[in-house]
Amino acid sequence: MRTHHLHCVKNHYTAVVVGGGPAGSAAAHTLAKSGVEVCVVDRFRFPRQKLCGGLLTQRAKKNYAAIFGPGWEEMYDYRCNGAKFFDGERLVNSIYNYGELYLCDRYRFDARLIDKARQRGAELVQGERVTAVDLRHRVCKLQSGKEITCRYLIGADGVNSVVANAIHNGKTSRNGKAFALEATLPAAALSRKIAEPEIYFDSIEWGYGWIFPRNDVVVVGVGGLFSKNRDFRASFNTFYRNRFGSEFAGVVKGHFVPFGEYSRGMGRDGVLLAGDAAGLVDPITGEGIAYAMQSGWLAAQSVLEALSGKSKYVNAEYRKRCAEITGELAYAAKIRNFLFSPATRALFITALARSASAPRRYMELMSGELTYRELLKNSGRKLLRLAADKITGT
Ligand SMILES: Cc1cc2nc3c(=O)[nH]c(=O)nc-3n(C[C@H](O)[C@H](O)[C@H](O)COP(=O)(O)OP(=O)(O)OC[C@H]3O[C@@H](n4cnc5c(N)ncnc54)[C@H](O)[C@@H]3O)c2cc1C
Known part of the structure; x- marks a missing residue:
């Protein structure tokens, strides 16, 4: 060496x-x-x-x-076959027995x-x-x-x-970046068992919250576009309280993450x-x-x-x-506008809840089997139809 x-x-x-x-x-x-x-x-x-x-x-x-x-x-350290997607306390969709995710x-x-x-x-x-x-x-x-x-x-x-x-x-500006806060907690100290990654779309502006299992610890975090959020610590505290029913009392750390602006x-x-x-x-x-x-x-x-x-x-x-x-x-940056923008976020959640294939698509995106380009091409028409349904109330 x-x-x-x-x-x-x-x-x-x-x-x-x-x-x-x-x-x-x-x-x-x-x-x-x-x-x-x-x-x-x-x-x-x-x-x-x-x-x-x-x-x-x-x-x-x-x-x-x-x-x-x-x-x-x-x-x-940990392997699982699925993930759960939430809007608030509501489980909007989930996937099991798909490939593998590792932590x-x-x-x-x-x-x-x-x-x-x-x-x-x-x-x-x-x-x-x-x-x-x-x-x-x-x-x-x-x-x-x-x-x-x-x-x-x-x-x-x-x-x-x-x-x-x-x-x-x-x-380089901070505004095109996300900021994330995260804490690692002993799994035994939590009020419930976490077996697979949980993603929460309601927890922060232009971002999401996560709870990831890893054998004897669990990682809890929120991250969102820096320019769209004022108080990350308050978002983290609310996220934790809503998920586990108690005030967070441990150590939380923060870090910037690139989020759409590449060189x-x-x-x-x-x-x-x-x-x-x-x-x-x-x-x-x-x-x-x-x-x-x-x-x-x-x-x-x-x-x-x-x-x-x-x-x-x-x-x-x-x-x-x-x-x-x-x-x-x-392509991902274009799609993100639809997912996270307050004007269309509800549509995205509806699409996620209705669709049997959405979680699978999400996993395929994360494996590289599906590209954002293909997703945009295939889902564009469906989303327009959904938007029209919403507007006409059907
Ligand atoms: C809270 C949070 C959660 C995340 N979760 C995930 C996730 O679950 N999955 C995922 O895929 N990605 C996740 N990411 C993103 C992921 O962490 C990064 O994309 C990844 O670490 C990038 O790797 P890198 O090698 O480019 O940089 P880094 O991993 O940041 O490594 C950079 C290295 O450079 C060194 N360094 C920095 N400045 C200097 C200097 N001036 N001189 C010498 N050395 C220096 C540092 O010490 C470090 O070792 C997350 C990021 C954050 C902040």
Whole structure:
């Protein structure tokens, strides 16, 4: 295993990855596997906490297998076959016996991924924050004062990315992001047993609430578009009280999540953004882990192409490869207007309650078997009919 002591770290690498989450690990693993000298710099030491519901879909499973190979069974803590969808206390729909959903603790999940990258030969500098990047010369400045230069730089440093900030000249706004509050509670302390993920559409503006089981703990959270909500803490407290019949008394933590606004350029000048740093989170479900792994992998593939001389323009190549993700997120953003807007939300709930196939479609979306583009095409007419019924009162 490679060392992380700063005095052993070189001053130059072929590639530097800022951030060792799922995006950074996927990029580093892919590059190291192909023999590229790559160094990952993370501000924390692994294992480290990451606020997250930890829900892993079939898409995440497929991406993991394509990038890291075997070992999926070690990556999660809980598995279930369905989900329940609520509007207030009303169960509007549910699904059982569909594929599988997995729930992980990011503390272990991320540590295992970064270990896989290290085992392939990636170096890891941990407990060192990148404080600034010089894009033109591709220099990472670390908090200790050390500087590392590289030929290619992958910014996988999450939603508050220093690398993305440098690329966008500090012009990233919070308004296009969601904010989420979450608490992890002992399952035994709750008034009822949670066996599968529960999604609540009434709990916050332009977002949802969730209760996710994970063996002996349960994760409770609310998240919604930052610009549409005033008091996230009040929303969380109300959500908890309504679900469990008591006041919340534990520790709740908050974090921003990209929610529809992704980077158009995905980087520049040999600097590539991946995962949350690029804004690659589904603006309806909030799923980001699968896209983080996928984009990290695509960034590494683009670097490999450039190194082999097959492609001259690494950024254009990466943008092209990412279109399979960004195209979908753009369709999802359109559909989201219908799902979350106060004007049409009730229609969506009616459609969800009436439809025998809606939960299945939801799961298919989360597995990548159905695309948002196909969904929009197939459901557009049905929704118009439903809207007409509502207006005419039939
Ligand atoms: C409350 C909440 C619940 C969520 N639930 C889910 C869910 O159930 N399922 C799902 O798929 N997604 C979920 N997400 C989204 C998911 O967490 C992210 O999309 C995913 O973690 C993105 O991975 P990443 O590798 O891009 O970034 P991250 O996982 O954020 O990793 C970034 C890494 O960069 C490091 N870093 C940051 N800044 C610096 C710096 N300056 N220098 C060096 N290192 C740095 C960090 O320490 C971190 O290790 C949730 C998000 C939140 C906030």
